[in-house]
Amino acid sequence: MRAAITLFARKGFDATPVREIADAAGVTTGALYHYFATKEDLLVEVYRQMQGGQRLRMEAIADSDLPLREKLHAIISDVVESTIADLDEAVVFFQSFHLLSPRVREMVRGERRGYHDRVKALIEEGQREGTFRSDVPATLAVSYHFGAVHRLGLWYHPDGPLSAEEVARHFADLTLSSLTP
Amino acid sequence: MRAAITLFARKGFDATPVREIADAAGVTTGALYHYFATKEDLLVEVYRQMQGGQRLRMEAIADSDLPLREKLHAIISDVVESTIADLDEAVVFFQSFHLLSPRVREMVRGERRGYHDRVKALIEEGQREGTFRSDVPATLAVSYHFGAVHRLGLWYHPDGPLSAEEVARHFADLTLSSLTP
DNA sequence: CCCGACATACCGAACGCTCGGTATGGTCGG
DNA sequence: CCGACCATACCGAGCGTTCGGTATGTCGGG
Numbered sequence: 001m002r003a004a005i006t007l008f009a010r011k012g013f014d015a016t017p018v019r020e021i022a023d024a025a026g027v028t029t030g031a032l033y034h035y036f037a038t039k040e041d042l043l044v045e046v047y048r049q050m051q052g053g054q055r056l057r058m059e060a061i062a063d064s065d066l067p068l069r070e071k072l073h074a075i076i077s078d079v080v081e082s083t084i085a086d087l088d089e090a091v092v093f094f095q096s097f098h099l100l101s102p103r104v105r106e107m108v109r110g111e112r113r114g115y116h117d118r119v120k121a122l123i124e125e126g127q128r129e130g131t132f133r134s135d136v137p138a139t140l141a142v143s144y145h146f147g148a149v150h151r152l153g154l155w156y157h158p159d160g161p162l163s164a165e166e167v168a169r170h171f172a173d174l175t176l177s178s179l180t181p
Numbered sequence: 182m183r184a185a186i187t188l189f190a191r192k193g194f195d196a197t198p199v200r201e202i203a204d205a206a207g208v209t210t211g212a213l214y215h216y217f218a219t220k221e222d223l224l225v226e227v228y229r230q231m232q233g234g235q236r237l238r239m240e241a242i243a244d245s246d247l248p249l250r251e252k253l254h255a256i257i258s259d260v261v262e263s264t265i266a267d268l269d270e271a272v273v274f275f276q277s278f279h280l281l282s283p284r285v286r287e288m289v290r291g292e293r294r295g296y297h298d299r300v301k302a303l304i305e306e307g308q309r310e311g312t313f314r315s316d317v318p319a320t321l322a323v324s325y326h327f328g329a330v331h332r333l334g335l336w337y338h339p340d341g342p343l344s345a346e347e348v349a350r351h352f353a354d355l356t357l358s359s360l361t362p
Numbered sequence: 363c364c365c366g367a368c369a370t371a372c373c374g375a376a377c378g379c380t381c382g383g384t385a386t387g388g389t390c391g392g
Numbered sequence: 393c394c395g396a397c398c399a400t401a402c403c404g405a406g407c408g409t410t411c412g413g414t415a416t417g418t419c420g421g422g
Contacts, residue, residue, distance in 0.1 A: 012279050014195045018382060029383085031398050039382065098193050098276060133358075136351050140343065143336050144329045144355055151328030162321065170317050174325055177314075178359030199408060210409085211373045220408065 001025070004042050009088035013043055013096040043096055044104055050086070050093050051111050054079060062118055068126045072179075073172040075119065076149065080168040083152050090153040116142055123179070133181040145175045182206070185223050190269035194224055194277045225285055227273050232292050235260060243299055249307045253360075254353040256300065257330065261349040264333050271334040297323055304360070314362040326356045 003024035007016045018039055022032045036042055061074045083090045100108065120142045126132035149171065156167065184205035188197045199220055203210045217223055242255045264271045281289065301323045307313035330352065337348065 015280070017380080028399055030400075033383070034397065095279060099196075136354060137343070140348065140351055141355065143332070144352060147332030147336075148325045148329040150332055151324070155324050155328075162318070167321065170321055171325060173317060174322065174359040177361070178355040180358070198406080209373055211411095212371075214409070215370090215372060 001042070001045065005046060005088045005092060008043070008046075008096065009091040013092070013099050040101060040104070043092070043100065046089055046092050047100075047104070047108050050089055051108065054082060055111065055115055057082070058115060058118065062122060068122065068129070068131050069176055071122060072119075072126075073176060075122075076145070076172040076175050077168040079146075079149055080152065080171050081164050083149065084156060084158070084164040084167065087153055087156065087158065094150055094153060116146070119146075126179070130181065132179040136179075141179060145178075148174075182223070182226065186227060186269045186273060189224070189227075189277065190272040194273070194280050221282060221285070224273070224277055224281065227270055228281075228285070228289050231267070231270055231274050232289065235263060236292065236296055238263070239296060239299065243303060249303065249310070249312050250357055252303060253300075253307075254357060256303075257326070257353040257356050258349040260327075260330055261333065261352050262345050264330065265337060265339070265345040265348065268334055268337065268339065275331055275334060297327070300327075307360070311362065313360040317360075322360060326359075329355075 004016075004021045007021055007024060018029055018032065021042070022029045025032070036045075057078050058075050061071055061078065064071065066074065097105065097108070116139075120138045123132055123138040123141055127134040127138060152167070156162075185197075185202045188202055188205060199210055199213065202223070203213045206213070217226075238259050239256055242252055242259065245252065247255065278286065278289070297320075301319045304313055304319040304322055308315040308319060333348070337343075
């Protein structure tokens with residue numbers, strides 16, 4: 001499983017033969033197909049893991065009684081740090097989306113829409129109470145800032161000069177200051 | 182050529198057989214291979230077209246004598262509007278990067294790095310003269326904001342409620358206000 | 363004006379190979 | 393001795409690419 005994620009992240013799902021995954025994991029294709037019915041199931045597993053945790057943590061923050069700005073700060077920080085913590089998973093997540101079968105893709109998309117709408121609601125709340133600027137549509141702001149976060153996996157390098165915490169803090173800063181009235 | 186881009190954007194490069202491209206273009210595979218040596222050359226053509234134009238327009242703006250904030254505003258607007266104008270190309274551009282052969286990939290990466298560094302230099306200039314805030318690394322800000330722009334192709338829909346100009350204006354607004362001291 | 367010589371544009375069947383998946387049989391703990 | 397677990401050998405579909413061949417100009421010498 002971990003072997004599969006590493007290979008998918010490095011070479012892409014399509015370009016990784018099942019035999020190579022099996023070799024890297026120290027088993028044979030027979031064993032692999034004993035546990036996973038299809039190659040796609042390996043990919044589906046990645047999506048389930050990622051989405052479950054992130055959604056739960058985001059909702060815990062959103063439902064807390066922090067001030068709005070701090071909620072948003074915490075949400076962005078969390079998603080940045082968890083993306084960096086599981087960088088390979090994140091790369092696979094965003095790079096292989098279009099290879100999923102239509103049914104799975106729709107489920108993933110729905111889950112993501114739920115996440116998006118929850119954050120959007122937070123921003124709209126802030127716009128009503130004057131915490132956030134109102135001259136930009138909330139949904140566009142969400143797409144903008146999470147777009148930035150989702151590209152993280154393609155340029156961040158753990159050996160670089162920036163630690164995960166620094167990136168998380170800066171990202172949250174940029175998001176908040178862009179929404180300040 | 183246009184047929185190929187449409188198919189690549191919809192199904193992905195890997196999942197599009199050469200025969201299908203040929204059919205969509207109303208020719209045969211023989212004819213196609215008369216003009217393109219390999220399937221990858223079709224993809225390379227997409228990258229050349231995109232990068233050439235964007236780089237030229239960005240440098241024209243960067244070298245102009247507009248104030249810094251207006252330069253940045255114009256650059257973001259330009260890249261958003263051209264992304265939306267050629268949405269299929271943009272989708273292919275960001276979705277197929279990891280399928281390029283190492284040689285081509287390095288060339289594309291180098292070109293992108295040039296673009297990145299030029300914009301970074303603009304922001305650093307603004308930081309020195311006090312136009313932009315200095316408590317965030319310029320290169321991180323560039324990655325952040327262009328990350329947001331590069332995800333555009335995955336959620337923007339031309340039939341949606343937002344016109345290309347509106348998105349461009351809002352994106353540039355968000356970028357600038359996040360960098361205001 | 364015509365004819366042979368050559369170049370360019372194109373066709374589409376076939377090749378070689380890789381891949382995801384399966385069928386079969388062995389092994390071992392309970 | 394049985395069923396869960398797994399190794400091995402194999403299948404057939406699908407892929408990018410090749411290649412022998414044809415059709416359609418182009419052009420210079422007689």
